[in-house]
Amino acid sequence: MNIVVSNVKGGVGKTTTAVYLAGAAAQRGRDAVYLVDADRQASSAEWFETMPISGVELVEAPSERTVAKAMEGEDGIAVVDTPPGDERIVRAALARADALVIPTRAGGVEPNRVVATLEMTPANIPAGVVICSARLGTRDLEATVEWWAELDVPVWGIIPERVSIASGPAARLSSEGLDLYGQVLKKVMARRR
Numbered sequence: 001m002n003i004v005v006s007n008v009k010g011g012v013g014k015t016t017t018a019v020y021l022a023g024a025a026a027q028r029g030r031d032a033v034y035l036v037d038a039d040r041q042a043s044s045a046e047w048f049e050t051m052p053i054s055g056v057e058l059v060e061a062p063s064e065r066t067v068a069k070a071m072e073g074e075d076g077i078a079v080v081d082t083p084p085g086d087e088r089i090v091r092a093a094l095a096r097a098d099a100l101v102i103p104t105r106a107g108g109v110e111p112n113r114v115v116a117t118l119e120m121t122p123a124n125i126p127a128g129v130v131i132c133s134a135r136l137g138t139r140d141l142e143a144t145v146e147w148w149a150e151l152d153v154p155v156w157g158i159i160p161e162r163v164s165i166a167s168g169p170a171a172r173l174s175s176e177g178l179d180l181y182g183q184v185l186k187k188v189m190a191r192r193r
Helices: 014-028 043-050 064-070 087-094 110-120 139-150 161-165 175-191
Strands: 002-005 033-037 056-060 077-081 099-104 127-134 155-160
Touching: 002 014, 002 087, 014 033, 014 043, 014 056, 014 077, 014 099, 014 127, 014 175, 033 043, 033 064, 043 056, 064 077, 064 087, 087 110, 099 110, 099 175, 110 139, 127 139, 127 175, 139 155, 155 161, 155 175, 161 175
Parallel strands: 002 077, 002 099, 033 056, 033 077, 099 127, 127 155
Antiparallel strands: none
16 A cells, blocks of 8 residues: 655645654555655655654655556555655656555645645545644644545544654654554555546
């Protein structure tokens, strides 16, 4: 299964989402798990090299050809961290995706960027948003969830701000983050094409 993590906007939690989804998949223990870093900035690779995740293999694939090759495998789960603003790599990943996870934040210009990402996605690929760095109980969060419901885009997860703040290359994956992203993974697996 190929799970693509993408949003045309940067700084929304793509790397955090990809790393945690790979960690949650590895916790399941049944499949080989690959974290595919398709971003030239190599944020996932940097995080992984600083704090390896047991049961996850890192694959660096910062081009159309290499990301396509990394997603060819028949066994296991590949979680692909895509770059912002490199439409060619994103489209190459989406062409091989079984599901798309779109990290976003509540409020601001975020919805337009998610819609642009959805417009690039083949119609047969199930897609859902994960609201990252969420401030629970706020009107912004409520309005964002309502907006996605009106557009018939499923919200596969809401990740509290405290999980995102505790994330990054120097941090271990938190049990709360793994639990929350594990719930996202269950929804993704249930909707794969």
